Amino acid sequence: MIIADIGPYGKALVLDGRIQTTTxxxxxxxxxxxxxxxxxxxxPKKVLILGGADLGAAREALKWKSVEQVVVIDIDGDVVELCAQYLPEIAQDCSDDERCKLIVGDALxxxxETDETYDVIIGDLTDPIENGPSIELFTRSFYEKVKRCLNKSGVYVTQAGTISLREEKVFPRVANTxxxxxxxxxxxxxxxxTYGxxxxxxASSDSKLVTKLTADEINEKLDSDLHNGRETLKFLDGTSFLGLxxxxxxxxxxIQSESTVYK
Known part of the structure; x- marks a missing residue:
């Protein structure tokens, strides 16, 4: 576990020889x-982040005017401390925000055990690798537990690995699950x-997820619902939202043809 300066990408957190994030x-x-x-x-009023030791996801969630509480739970206290000490530009001042609660513990x-429910739950987790240690966080049994913690109109979003020929089956299988x-x-x-x-x-929900919006409609929403509107964002606006x-x-x-389910 090291922090390395990698030139134009700034400082990087490296775990087990793999870059996890860069400033x-x-x-x-x-x-x-x-x-x-x-x-x-x-x-969303209540946001739960599973993983997220660098607090970058928490930083972004706290930009929403509607957000009243952000809970971050990460199992690796050493990574949490390392990020706080050497990568403070990622978290910025969110650790001082009374709406943000950081728990060092097991997300699973x-x-x-929790009785809390949330509007948005984020799976800011390590990559799903078949037969790897983190695959249990991408199974139907895990998602059943996540769903129990969602409010009626809640949304769960997870990163689900790279979209590449090398790992072409994992993403569709997580989607199908x-x-x-x-x-x-x-x-x-x-x-x-960084990932090349x-x-x-x-993003998953039992409520209708309306994606057919215009770029202007998305921009209006961001400007009205974020503290300081789109000015607080580097990447996301109406055009890039649609591109995603x-x-x-x-x-x-x-995704359409996949039949495998991670159980």
Whole structure:
């Protein structure tokens, strides 16, 4: 576990030889994973972030005027401390915001035991790798527990691995797993230079997720519902929001034809 300076990408958090995030392009991950589901929800008050040790997702959630509480739960206290000490530009001042609560603990255990419900739940988790240790956080049994913690109109969004030929089956399989539980599953992606390939996300809900909005409608929503409006964002606006939803045809076809469910 190291912090390294990697030139134009700024400082990087490296775990087990793999870059997890950088100060140079983290916003290309954190803005989509928070603002797309929040826009689809319309006005979340309570947000739960599973993972998110660097607090970048929490930073973005706190930009919403409607948000009254953000709970972040990450299992690795060492990473939490390292990010706070060496990557403070990611969290900025969200750790001082009384709406934000950081818990060092097991997200799976928290989901099992909590009686709280949330408007938006974020799976800011390590990549799903088949037969890997984190795959249990991408299974139907885990999603059943997540769904129990969602309010009636709640939205769950998770990063679901890269969209690449090397791992072409994982993203569609996570999507299909979610489709067995939720009425609506919206796939989207964001290209993050650090990873060298688009990263896939999935937003799920039992409420209708309206994605057929114009760029102007999205911009109006961001300007009215965020503290300081679009000025607080580097990447996301109406045009880029619509771009996130534009997955390649072969990826859409893979999701449509996939039958595997992670149980």
């Amino acid at each position: 140079g392009d983290e916003y290309l991950y954190h803005e989509p994973i928070i603002h797309l589901p929040s826009l689809l929800h319309g006005g 255990k928290y989901i099992d 979610l489709k067995t539980l939720f009425k609506e599953v919206v796939p989207f992606s964001s290209f993050i230079p 390939t688009p990263l896939g996300f999935l 939803l534009g997955l390649p045809a072969n990826v859409r076809a893979s």
